[in-house]
């Protein structure tokens with residue numbers, strides 16, 4: 623039976639576009655919604671990029687530029703599990719090399735006081751030196767993380783080594799500024815405005831369907847988190863249900879901050 627699709631509106635930049643998303647077949651965990659979430663993100667960013675072009679700005683991101691891959695990358699529990707699965711499917715030598723990079727990143731964060739030593743529970747966040755507000759705390763850990771110059775464990779010769787499987791947040795982040803600004807977080811990087819955040823919608827779906835708090839897990843903690851969770855991610859749900867939960871979490875026009883961090 624051919625996979626079914628669902629046509630959904632893409633209320634982007636005042637237009638009335640639609641996109642046909644694959645509906646997960648049968649029952650499965652939230653991992654099954656990733657193809658739809660990726661397609662939604664691709665179409666959304668394609669329209670955003672076209673809008674930039676119309677206004678005379680060209681996206682400067684290209685293969686071989688990993689300038690933004692030393693920034694703190696927040697992902698949902700769904701994508702943490704997905705990345706852990708990607709690593710487990712790698713041939714052994716590569717898998718072990720990637721795991722060593724994750725271990726080295728965590729050791730560096732512990733040494734810098736950004737991460738408590740591993741204990742009894744899962745480590746899902748970094749340690750902020752400010753507790754004024756969630757956004758201040760995030761800004762603080764982002765800045766200190768960036769200063770450590772930790773390349774994403776998946777970065778290979780300045781290109782993404784898991785391009786087809788990269789997280790939604792990496793797909794959402796495009797810039798029209800000089801790549802050097804992505805290397806310095808000097809505030810001059812001009813991100814293409816995002817009309818919605820599919821990455822957050824995925825976290826919302828995990829909270830609604832599986833009761834997993836929609837925290838943003840730093841990518842470097844993905845393997846540790848997935849190992850601590852063990853087994854599969856959450857319960858099995860019908861395909862329509864996981865797609866509904868994802869789409870319900872999309873808030874169009876939620877934030878159009880042109881300089882929002884990835």
Ligand code: SF4
Pocket residue numbers: 688690691692695774775776777778781782783784785788789792
């Ligand atoms: S997953 Fe790929 S695109 Fe995302 S930060 Fe890592 S290397 Fe860069």
